[in-house]
Structures are given as structure tokens and as C-alpha cells.
Amino acid sequence: MIRSASSFFFIVLLFSCTVMAASEYIINGELGMSLAAKKQKHKHSGFSAAECPGACQYRCSKTSYKKPCLFFCQKCCLKCRCVPPGTFAHKEVCPCYNNWKTKRGGPKCP
The missing domain is CATH 1.20.5 (Single alpha-helices involved in coiled-coils or other helix-helix interfaces)
Structure with missing residues (x-):
């Protein structure tokens, strides 16, 4: 009982x-x-350093220049704590990622 x-x-x-x-x-x-x-659902910001490699792996999955894409994507992700959704475009979702430029004025982040 x-x-x-x-x-x-x-x-x-x-x-x-x-x-x-x-x-x-x-x-x-x-x-x-x-x-x-x-x-x-895409998380716009707040990526931790551990989440950046996975997000960049997907972002760069369809490019033929994987090594430079991964290098710069991870650099941008660590600084901006954001990676745009998809494998191409949609950079307006992450302003820091979109606005970071090279010395020549081109886009720094893939």
C-alpha cells in the first residue's frame, strides 16, 4: 500500500x-x-566560439574555395558573433558581418 x-x-x-x-x-x-x-530557425546573434565552426561549415558548404571561405567566415563569426543563414547572400541579417570590409573596400566576410 x-x-x-x-x-x-x-x-x-x-x-x-x-x-x-x-x-x-x-x-x-x-x-x-x-x-x-x-x-x-536562424539565430541572428550570440554565437559562441564553439558554434562558429559548424555555422561556417554550412555557410561554405557549396563554394569551390572552401579553405579561404572557412578561414574568413570563422574570423567574422568570432568578431561579429553572427553568421547569415544559408550558403549565399542574406548578409543583411548580420550587419557587422555585412559591413566589415577589406582594405580595398570589398566584403571581408563570405
Whole structure:
């Protein structure tokens, strides 16, 4: 009897925590977003140094000049803490990344 009562209270506690988390999820306006959708959503800024290589690997995945692209992308990511979404263009999402220029005035970041 004691074991079944403690199991019952554990289940009630677990259920109440789940309901609280779900209500917070709904309150924050994220009801329609699944976990997969959240992963695909581009994070505009706040990359850590550990996230830059992965973001740049994807950014430079379709270029034929991978080595220089990765070098400059990682340099830009470490400075700007941002990498534009996709493999090309969309630089307006990251102003620092977009506005950093070379000495000759060309774009520094791929």
C-alpha cells in the first residue's frame, strides 16, 4: 500500500511539472513551433566560439574555395558573433558581418 501511494504521488508530481512546463510554453507564444522548427530557425546573434565552426561549415558548404571561405567566415563569426543563414547572400541579417570590409573596400566576410 505504501509503495503504491508513493508511486501515485510521484506520478501526480510528474504530471503537474509537465503541465506547468506546457503552460509556460503556451504563454511564451511558442505553441505552434516544434523542436525541429526551433532548430531550423536562424539565430541572428550570440554565437559562441564553439558554434562558429559548424555555422561556417554550412555557410561554405557549396563554394569551390572552401579553405579561404572557412578561414574568413570563422574570423567574422568570432568578431561579429553572427553568421547569415544559408550558403549565399542574406548578409543583411548580420550587419557587422555585412559591413566589415577589406582594405580595398570589398566584403571581408563570405
